[in-house]
Amino acid sequence: MSSVEIYSEAVDAMQGHLAAAAICIAVLLSTWMLFRKIHRFNKKLEKLPPGPRPWPIIGHLHMIGKLPHRNLALLSQRYGPLMSLRLGSVPTVIVSSAEMAQQFLKTHDHVFSSRPAMRCAKNMFYDSIDVTFAPYGHYWRLARRICVSELLSPKRLESFRFQREEEVSVITIRSLLEECATVSNPVVDVTKTVSAVVVDILCRMTFGRKYSDNEGYDSRGFRAMIPQVSSLLGAFDIGDFIPYLEWMDLQGFGRQEKEIHKRADGFYEKLIEDHLVQKGSQETRDFVDVLLSVYENSTPEVNLGRDSLKSLLMDMLHAGTDTTSTALEWAMSELLKRPLVMKKAQEELEKVVGLNRKVRESDLPHLPYLQAVVKETLRLYPPAPLMVPHESMDSCTVSDYEIPARTRIIINAWAIGRDPTSWEDAEEFKPERFMGRSVDVRGQDFELLPFGSGRRGCPGIQLAMVVVEFVLGQLLHCFDWRLPDGIQGPDLDMSEKFGISSRRAVALLAVPTPRLPAQAPEPQCS
Incomplete structure (x- = not known):
């Protein structure tokens, strides 16, 4: 073998050794970087609240189930009232105590006042420009101020008192009385x-004006559409968590x-046009009139577009009807299960109102037990069992845990x-717990948060x-109520179906018997 060949083989061998060494170094560097990354991730996890280990890709989405508020409450019993989850790729913190x-x-309200991006809000509420889903900022503050000062002020609500009393006392009660008169x-x-x-009032x-069952967004009417919107708003959309x-x-x-948005947009456009044509002809200005006045008198500081008007009107309809009707059906469910509690509420109504007339709104402040029944209902059945999610705008330390920026915060009002x-006997329906107690629903008492709190x-x-x-x-004062024949209180189906509000899974049926004279006075316009 010539010296040239020997040299060539030596060079090839050296190159092979160098290549092997380079591969080993690359593997070692990659392993070292991977371990450093894992170490940093574990250090980061150490600062988060405790929680179960996530699965790859889906994280903890498989733990949500059909009734997320109940499943998350069970998990919180194991991991604590501040629990860390990963829903897909979204870091999430679950809050389950007052x-x-x-x-x-x-x-830390100033840090957690924003909203995460949600496809349902983007698709149905004009790219999230309503009050409920808009991210925190100048636009949201403007929209909320308009709602609070122009639409939902005490003066504005008082101006609609007659409409509310007429819908309840005259139309609804009269319809039930006629049914009792014609059918045994x-x-x-x-x-x-x-x-x-509730839909008619709102x-x-x-x-x-009101809309019949085959009017509204389409031939199915509002009453069919509202539960569908509620279900979509409460759904855990995989696309939100695995982009x-x-x-x-x-x-x-x-x-x-998108189908709902298309129908709703057509309805609200026609509604706005009709109000523009009839401008000034109505005695009482409705919410559309008020918003059109704001829209037409826009300034650089207060400037709402047409889509903003429509998104705010959707808020008023869907948020208002779904939450209140859900609370009413659960209140009636609990009272039908507990005739003695119903009787006690009726005795208070009889004492304050008398049996010669119907209830008026002015009677409500003098009915503390009725108010206690409503509070107890909202405690056990908050309108939104999982509040609309919050999102952190910056990192924040809460109870020695580090909550990173852009973390989704879910507050379990049902668990709280x-x-x-x-709460003593927390699972029992006991309105008496609120008698003589100052706990209220307006967000200052954190053990009772049916309507949220803060900004x-x-x-x-x-x-x-x-x-x-x-x-x-009014329902309790005008009628005695009982369950249909063959159903006892303990047998009443109290199962629920989840949405942004948690409604009864099956319709509530009951038998009314009139309590008042047939000619009890109706409310008069004042």
């Missing part, structure tokens, strides 16, 4: 009845949302209302409470 809720909604022991669909009266206040799957629309939510550390608290609390107390009081 103490922790106060940290997020009061102490009629079985009434209470769910449908309370939903109908339509008259918002649009200036690269959004285009596939695996659950079909995106298609449904049933927390045994806050993102519901601006329509006053309207919701008036409608729920008035409708419930």
Whole structure:
């Protein structure tokens, strides 16, 4: 073998050794970088609240189930009232106690006042420009101010008192009385009845008129559309949590949302045009008139576009009807299970109102037990069992845990209302717990948060409470109620179906018997 060949083989061998060494170094560097990354990730996890180990890709989405508020409450019993989850690729913190809720909604409210991007809000609420889903900022503050000062102010709500009293006392009660007069022991669909009266009240206040069952967004009417919107708003959309799957629309939510938006947009456009044509001809200005006045008198500081008007009107209709009708059907459910509690509420009504007339809104402040029944209902059945998610705008330390920026915060109002550390006999329906107690629903008492708290608290609390107390009081005062033959209180189906509000899974049926004279006076316009 020549010296040239020997040299060539030596060079090849050296190159092979160098290549092997380079590969080894690359593997070692990659391994070292991977371990450093894992170490940093574990260090980051150490600062987060405790929680179960996530699965690859889906994280903890498989743990949500059909009733997320109940499943998350069970998980929180194991991991604590501040629990860390990863929903797909989205870091999420679950809050399940009054103490922790106060940290997020009061102490650090300025950090957690934004909303995460949600496809349902983008598709149905004009790219999230309503009050409920808009991210925190100048536009949201402007829209909320308009709602609070122009639409939901005490003066504005008082101007609609007659419409509310007429819908409940005259139209709904008269319809039930006629049914009792024509049919012996009629079985009434209470769910449908309370939903109908709430929709009619909100339509008259918002649009200036009512819509029949085959009117509204389409031939199915508002009453069919509202539960569908509620279901979509409460759904855990895979596309929100695993973004690269959004285009596939695996659950079909995106298609449904766009169909609803198309029909709703056509309805609201026609509604606005009709109000422009009839401008100045109505005695009482409805919400559309008020918003058009703001729209037409826009300034650089207060400037709303047409889509903003439509998104705010959608808020008024859907948020107002779904939450109040849900509270009413659960209140009636609990009272039908507990005739003695119903009797006690009726005795208070008889003492304050008498049996010669119907209830008026002015009677409500003098009915503390009725108010306690409503509060107890909202404690056990908050209108939104999982509040609309918050999102952190910056990193923040809460109870020694580090909450990173852009973390989704889910507050489990259902779990907080049933927390045994806050409530004695937490699972029992006991209105008496509120008698002589100052706990209120307006967001200052964090053990009771049916309407949220802080900057993102519901601006329509006053309207919701008036409608729920008035409708419930009128139904109890005008009728005795019992379950249909063959059903006892303990046998009543109390199962629920989840949405942004948690409604009964099956309609509530009951038999009314009139309590008042047939000619009890109706409310008069004042």
